Amino acid sequence: MQARIIIDQKKIDEIINSCDxxxxxxIDENNMPxxxxxxxxYNDGCIxxxxxxxxxxxxxxxKNPQVAVSFSTNHELYAQNPNVACSYSMSYKSVFAYGKVEFIEDYDSKIEAMNNLMKNYTDREFTYNRPSILNIKVFTVKVKSFTAKEFGRF
Ligand SMILES: Cc1cc2nc3c(=O)[nH]c(=O)nc-3n(C[C@H](O)[C@H](O)[C@H](O)COP(=O)(O)OP(=O)(O)OC[C@H]3O[C@@H](n4cnc5c(N)ncnc54)[C@H](O)[C@@H]3O)c2cc1C
Structure with a gap:
């Protein structure tokens, strides 16, 4: 079975939005991953x-804000023949995103970013504790390019 390339941005966004x-x-300063x-x-091309x-x-x-981010979902193990190891595969949908990290320092922008983050896990509205927000780093990746694939039985 061939992996299928996905180019439709709506489908790419759906994959990202289905991941938790x-x-x-x-890459660190010694060029190590x-x-x-x-x-x-995730919202509108920003993570x-x-x-x-x-x-x-x-x-x-x-020191080096260049990053890659991977997402994968819909994992399902299947086999043509359950007794043959080589016939096992895993269905998946995945996205790789490339871009540059920007740290968010402004308090209101931090809250906006945290609202985007919380939205991925719950539909509730939240209040925030100011000292806690001041005490964390919040950052975003404005994605420059995406690649996406799906493989298996969909
Ligand atoms: C499901 C999940 C969700 C997470 N969500 C977040 C999040 O939203 N924000 C966040 O900041 N962190 C999150 N974490 C934790 C994150 O993966 C890192 O462990 C954490 O951010 C610390 O990273 P650091 O580089 O500051 O590590 P440091 O504390 O500087 O780590 C020192 C050393 O410990 C090792 N190490 C660090 N973390 C891990 C780890 N998790 N597993 C194995 N070895 C490790 C590294 O090799 C590193 O060299 C999450 C982890 C999981 C599993």
Whole structure:
């Protein structure tokens, strides 16, 4: 079975919106890869993240904001013949997004980003604790390019 390339932005957005975790990949100062699973929000081509103020990821992103982000969903194991290992496959839909991290420092913009993030997990309206918001890093990736594929039985 061939993987199918997806180019329809609506379908790409649907895949991203059906995920609750993504993987954020970056390159450290020694040119080594570093990837972390992250919760996220997504709206209109922008991915939103929140994080502790310190740590390896933040130090890398301050020096090199170029990132790749992967999303995958609809995972389903299937087999042509359950007794034959080589006949097993996994259906999936996935998106890779490429762009540059921008840190959001302005308080109201941080709240807007956090609203986008929370929207991915619940439809509730929220209030925020100001010291907590001041104490976290919030950042966005304005996606420059997407690639997307689906594989398997849909
Ligand atoms: C489902 C899920 C959702 C998450 N959502 C978020 C989120 O929204 N925001 C957020 O900031 N973090 C989130 N995390 C945690 C995130 O993946 C990182 O562990 C965290 O951000 C710390 O990263 P850091 O680079 O600051 O690590 P540091 O604390 O600087 O880590 C030091 C070392 O520990 C190792 N390490 C760090 N984290 C992990 C890990 N999770 N597993 C194995 N080794 C690790 C690294 O190799 C690193 O060298 C999530 C994790 C999971 C599994």
């Amino acid at each position: 975790v993504c993987n954020l990949a970056m 570093y990837v972390v699973p992250m919760n996220f929000g 939103y993240f929140h994080s502790d103020k310190s740590g390896k990821k933040i130090e890398i992103l301050k």
